[in-house]
Amino acid sequence: MTEATGRVALVTGASSGIGAATARLLAARGMRVAVDYLHNGTAAEEVVAGIEAAGGHAMAVRADVRDPAAVENMVERVQAAWAGIGVLVNNTPTPYAIKSFRDMTWEELGRKLDDEMRAAFTVTKAVLPAMTEQRWGRIIYLGNGLSRRPRAGMIALGTxxxxxxxxxxxLAQELGPQGITVNVVEPGPVEDTRMTHVPDEEHRRRHTAATPLGRLAHPDDVAHAVAFYAGEDSAFMTGTTAAVNGGMAMY
Incomplete structure (x- = not known):
């Protein structure tokens, strides 16, 4: 038993990669985990089955997290099954153009900005009432090292x-008085995700060579940082960013 036992966590984009690793780790630490997905229900159910086989509690929930009605329905399902969501891990990846600013249209840049912020806004709005009522909450957003260190062709994602x-x-400033912390986990390049193919092999070699720890991150590396923010050990930390990049960039 840990302090996390009985907490309800919603992990968006949890059918694979970082989201799946995070869902499994939070469940292993005693949380009941809602595994959100959009397209791959089979993969989400496999994550749930793995959690349950290990003695944990999980359920798969489908929602386009940019759609307020779909998100409200998802949150209502989780609350009906368990209770109010106390931990939100906002991880859903949304598509983006990989090209230079010269070649990019406003529609391409604007679409990524809108998708990213709409998803974060919509899901956070939906879980906030229960967190406020509990006077306890953990909100963790998955960022990216490109927000600090530009790389050619990645202006849409980085911005x-x-x-x-x-x-x-x-949000950290506004929600702190209600006992809700808000933090960001900011990975560098991560192996074994849907975006693994984005850097080609030459870029991957360069990234690895530039990393003092000698390898790229794995989803479990990122999941452990998320789990830290989701628990009590980080209770007096809010508005912070954890860089999970093996020392590739030091802030």
Whole structure:
């Protein structure tokens, strides 16, 4: 038994990669975990089955986290099954263009900004009433090191994640008096995710060579940082960012 036992966590984008690793780790630490997905219900159910086989509690829930009605329905399902959500891990990846600013249209840049912020805004709004009532909450947003360190072709993702990081700081200031912490986990390149193919093999070699710990992150590395923010050990930390990049960038 730990202090996390009985807490309800919602992990968005949890059918694979970082989200799946996070769902499994939070469940292993005693939380009941809602595994959100949009397209791959089979993979989400596999995550749930793995958690339950290990003695944990989980349920798969489908929602487009940019859609307020779908999110409200998802949150109502979780609350009906368990209780109010106390931990939100906002991890849902949304598509983005990989190209230079010269070649990019406003629609491409604006779509990524809108998708990123709409998802964070919508899901946070939905879980906030229960957190406020409990006077306890943990909100963790998945950022990206590109919000601080630009890389060619990644202006859409980097700009959107920079907006998300500042959004988190404003929420941390506003929600602190209600016992709710808001933090960001900011990975560098991560192996074994849907975006693993984005850096080609040459970029991957360069990234690895530039990392003092000698490898790229795995989803479990990121999940452990998220789990730290989701528990009591981080109770007096809010508005902070954890860089999970093996020392590739030091802030």
């Amino acid at each position: 959107a994640k920079a907006a998300l990081a500042q959004f988190a700081r404003y």
